[in-house]
Amino acid sequence: MQEKQLKIALVGNPNSGKSSLFNILTGLNQKTGNFPGVTVEKRTGFSKMPDQTTAQFIDLPGIYSLYPRSLDEQIVSEILLHHKSPDCPDVVVVIVDATNLKRSLLLVTQIIDLGLPTVLAMNMMDLVAKAGISFNLIALSEKLGIPVVPINARTGMGVDQLKKVLSQEVSPSTKVIFPVFDEAKSGVEELRNELGIDNNYEAYQFLQQPTSLSFLKAQERIFIDQVKEKHKFFPGKFHGAETVQRYGFIQNLLDEVTLEPANENRTSQSTRFDKILTHRIWGYAIFFGVLFLIFQSIFAWATVPMDFIDGLFASLSNYLNDVLPEGPLTSMLAQGVVPGLGGIAIFIPQIAILFAFISILEESGYMSRVVFLMDKIMRKFGLNGKSVVPLISGVACAIPAIMATRTIDNWKERTITILVTPLMSCSARLPVFTILIALIVPDKMVWHFFNLQGLALMGLYLLGFAAALISAIIIKLLINVNERSYLIMELPTYRWPKWSNVGYTIVDKTKAFVFEAGKIILAIAVVLWVLASYGPGDHMERAEEYVLQESENLRLTEQGLEDRVAAYKLEHSYAGILGKSIEPVIRPLGYDWKIGIALVTSFAAREVFVGTMATIYSIGSEEDQTTIKSRMRAEINPDTGGPRYTPAVGFSLLVFYTFAMQCMSTIAVVYRETKGWKWPMIQLVYMTMLAYVSAFIVFQSFS
Amino acid sequence: MANGRRSVAQMKPGEVAIISELEDDILSVKLMEMGCLPGATIRFNFSAPLGDPVCISVSGYELSLRLEEASTISILN
Numbered sequence: 065m066q067e068k069q070l071k072i073a074l075v076g077n078p079n080s081g082k083s084s085l086f087n088i089l090t091g092l093n094q095k096t097g098n099f100p101g102v103t104v105e106k107r108t109g110f111s112k113m114p115d116q117t118t119a120q121f122i123d124l125p126g127i128y129s130l131y132p133r134s135l136d137e138q139i140v141s142e143i144l145l146h147h148k149s150p151d152c153p154d155v156v157v158v159i160v161d162a163t164n165l166k167r168s169l170l171l172v173t174q175i176i177d178l179g180l181p182t183v184l185a186m187n188m189m190d191l192v193a194k195a196g197i198s199f200n201l202i203a204l205s206e207k208l209g210i211p212v213v214p215i216n217a218r219t220g221m222g223v224d225q226l227k228k229v230l231s232q233e234v235s236p237s238t239k240v241i242f243p244v245f246d247e248a249k250s251g252v253e254e255l256r257n258e259l260g261i262d263n264n265y266e267a268y269q270f271l272q273q274p275t276s277l278s279f280l281k282a283q284e285r286i287f288i289d290q291v292k293e294k295h296k297f298f299p300g301k302f303h304g305a306e307t308v309q310r311y312g313f314i315q316n317l318l319d320e321v322t323l324e325p326a327n328e329n330r331t332s333q334s335t336r337f338d339k340i341l342t343h344r345i346w347g348y349a350i351f352f353g354v355l356f357l358i359f360q361s362i363f364a365w366a367t368v369p370m371d372f373i374d375g376l377f378a379s380l381s382n383y384l385n386d387v388l389p390e391g392p393l394t395s396m397l398a399q400g401v402v403p404g405l406g407g408i409a410i411f412i413p414q415i416a417i418l419f420a421f422i423s424i425l426e427e428s429g430y431m432s433r434v435v436f437l438m439d440k441i442m443r444k445f446g447l448n449g450k451s452v453v454p455l456i457s458g459v460a461c462a463i464p465a466i467m468a469t470r471t472i473d474n475w476k477e478r479t480i481t482i483l484v485t486p487l488m489s490c491s492a493r494l495p496v497f498t499i500l501i502a503l504i505v506p507d508k509m510v511w512h513f514f515n516l517q518g519l520a521l522m523g524l525y526l527l528g529f530a531a532a533l534i535s536a537i538i539i540k541l542l543i544n545v546n547e548r549s550y551l552i553m554e555l556p557t558y559r560w561p562k563w564s565n566v567g568y569t570i571v572d573k574t575k576a577f578v579f580e581a582g583k584i585i586l587a588i589a590v591v592l593w594v595l596a597s598y599g600p601g602d603h604m605e606r607a608e609e610y611v612l613q614e615s616e617n618l619r620l621t622e623q624g625l626e627d628r629v630a631a632y633k634l635e636h637s638y639a640g641i642l643g644k645s646i647e648p649v650i651r652p653l654g655y656d657w658k659i660g661i662a663l664v665t666s667f668a669a670r671e672v673f674v675g676t677m678a679t680i681y682s683i684g685s686e687e688d689q690t691t692i693k694s695r696m697r698a699e700i701n702p703d704t705g706g707p708r709y710t711p712a713v714g715f716s717l718l719v720f721y722t723f724a725m726q727c728m729s730t731i732a733v734v735y736r737e738t739k740g741w742k743w744p745m746i747q748l749v750y751m752t753m754l755a756y757v758s759a760f761i762v763f764q765s766f767s
Numbered sequence: 768m769a770n771g772r773r774s775v776a777q778m779k780p781g782e783v784a785i786i787s788e789l790e791d792d793i794l795s796v797k798l799m800e801m802g803c804l805p806g807a808t809i810r811f812n813f814s815a816p817l818g819d820p821v822c823i824s825v826s827g828y829e830l831s832l833r834l835e836e837a838s839t840i841s842i843l844n
């Protein structure tokens with residue numbers, strides 16, 4: 065018979081170290097960071113217990129109390145309050161930041177009153193020691209009636225002890241810290257009898273906040289309302305009174321268990337940093353300095369490894385062409401797959417640098433200060449200071465960024481943030497930007513320090529940011545809802561990043577980028593190669609005859625003839641026909657049918673642009689397998705006789721890719737987060753129009 | 768002010784005070800959960816460069832609030 069698997073939930077205040085502990089227990093790499101609200105959805109993992117059984121651990125978003133304020137917090141309240149659900153944990157581990165015990169204990173006392181088996185994990189014991197605090201943990205455990213285990217979730221110290229405690233039978237505390245108010249007693253009694261609830265405080269919570277518990281069925285809600293009416297229980301002042309009563313208990317408790325109170329050093333050191341980092345002038349100067357450093361380093365530091373990777377793939381292509389027997393499969397490999405993959409691999413250095421910076425910002429505690437600095441400005445745009453986190457992480461990828469909006473408790477501000485976040489230039493745009501900038505912006509230094517290409521890149525990111533802000537204002541005026549907005553946010557103390565975390569983030573995210581993008585690119589490269597190599601009618605087989613007919617009077621060299629045949633073939637292939645069919649629409653933007661093919665393939669994922677370029681421009685040119693960039697540079701515009709990628713076309717394309725919503729996954733996540741098709745569709749139409757109109761204006765004014 | 772009521776929004780950097788009352792019903796439950804209880808000591812650390820929000824120390828940690836929220840916290844000193 066299969067033994068019952070123990071289900072253990074990790075609950076605690078935001079930023080108390082739940083995900084760090086989860087990672088140590090399960091060996092997984094759940095994202096951590098030094099700001100409140102990193103985790104926004106539940107995640108499960110498994111761990112071997114000392115008695116050889118396997119236990120299931122659940123990492124959850126942070127909460128300050130069982131009364132949720134935002135979407136991520138609601139998930140936790142529902143798991144803890146729905147005792148009859150199969151998801152209800154067998155044991156709850158409450159993780160507290162022991163340097164901040166007073167506030168953390170509020171939640172601890174609430175969970176004890178729920179009557180679930182509970183263990184208290186006192187985290188950050190290294191910092192406790194540094195601050196010179198000491199506690200009597202035995203007394204604490206006795207007063208609360210639950211086991212208390214000191215741990216350090218960064219190093220894993222104490223985790224074995226925690227597991228040992230968990231694998232023994234944990235029973236609920238026999239203490240009741242907050243007996244429900246007399247006014248509620250009869251109502252609680254009736255609810256318990258009728259709905260079969262086995263705990264006073266759980267029933268009390270149903271009376272207090274039925275609307276924020278989505279698991280309650282409609283008839284249960286009606287019943288609860290009737291009970292409230294009948295027993296004249298009207299929540300309102302009770303919530304505050306409960307908090308005051310609990311804090312009274314906590315104050316007494318702390319007086320008894322604190323042996324040595326904190327010396328003020330730790331926070332005052334943070335305050336000293338804040339004097340500079342949130343300074344009137346220095347604060348913003350440093351913030352923009354950091355952003356500037358990121359863009360400069362993406363261009364300046366990444367070029368050497370990028371050139372290396374570029375060369376590597378070019379020679380691989382050549383090599384395959386040489387050793388493999390000639391045929392369609394070889395040319396597909398050498399001209400479709402390898403250049404397509406090379407087109408992505410080349411961006412590994414830049415993406416790694418980008419993620420390194422973002423991860424350091426998150427781990428150090430600086431992110432919360434950015435929220436603090438930007439709140440007043442963001443509010444003018446209908447956003448919230450907390451919108452800064454999604455906007456900044458949107459520079460890496462819009463998908464986690466849109467999920468991060470769950471911490472914004474105001475519906476309107478959250479919706480606006482979701483709508484504008486994809487305008488922030490994500491890492492998938494980086495390949496497109498890099499290649500086009502390299503084509504049209506000279507690689508020069510200005511004032512001996514600024515790399516012109518780096519400046520152009522930063523300009524594009526600023527353009528995306530500006531578009532996000534302006535769009536936010538417009539949407540703010542269009543959505544007519546006025547809900548009060550708050551910013552009551554903990555400012556965590558500064559900490560050194562845990563470098564192994566930074567390392568993991570870089571490797572993890574870069575790998576995900578390469579594999580996710582790689583899969584799509586591979587698939588599209590194959591399809592595209594087929595489309596570009598075959599066509600209707602006999603144009604493909606008899607291409608040479610047609611070309612010879614057309615150019616009878618021209619004295620072509622052998623190479624010239626071959627090129628013309630190749631161009632003729634591409635033009636009459638399925639891909640060519642596809643590109644030609646949308647050419648009338650994109651001609652005003654300065655694009656030809658070849659770029660049209662790239663626009664079509666980028667619809668699902670914008671990074672496919674580079675691979676498409678690689679395939680389109682290498683079909684036919686058997687001779688020199690040079691890199692994508694040089695092939696694009698050599699492309700001639702038959703109408704003008706000059707290069708295809710003039711500054712006008714290049715900038716028009718850059719602007720188009722900055723604004724267009726070319727990402728299926730983003731559409732899917734917006735659908736999930738807003739629970740409907742309305743917002744993702746509005747977003748898609750809006751961004752496409754914005755891209756088209758702006759690219760049109762850019763092209764027309766440059767040429 | 769004439770009636771002598773002061774709120775956290777009027778404190779100066781470095782100033783310490785005791786919370787006397789939370790004036791806004793809806794906000795007060797949130798603030799109390801975060802440790803801003805009547806009777807608690809509060810220190811005003813600094814305000815953001817544009818004057819809003821502000822950072823205070825309460826219950827042993829640092830909390831940031833908008834001025835609007837800070838003005839609902841009355842103080843004694």
Ligand SMILES: Nc1nc2c(ncn2[C@@H]2O[C@H](COP(=O)(O)OP(=O)(O)OP(=O)(O)O)[C@@H](O)[C@H]2O)c(=O)[nH]1
Nearest residue numbers: 079080081082083084096097101102103126188217
């Ligand atoms: N010094 C020290 N730092 C720790 C310890 N445990 C966690 N941290 C750090 O505290 C920060 C927060 O940790 P997380 O695990 O992300 O916290 P969380 O509770 O999951 O936070 P949310 O998901 O935002 O609710 C990270 O920067 C960790 O590296 C510890 O025992 N000692």
Ligand SMILES: [Mg+2]
Nearest residue numbers: 082083102103
């Ligand atoms: Mg977490």
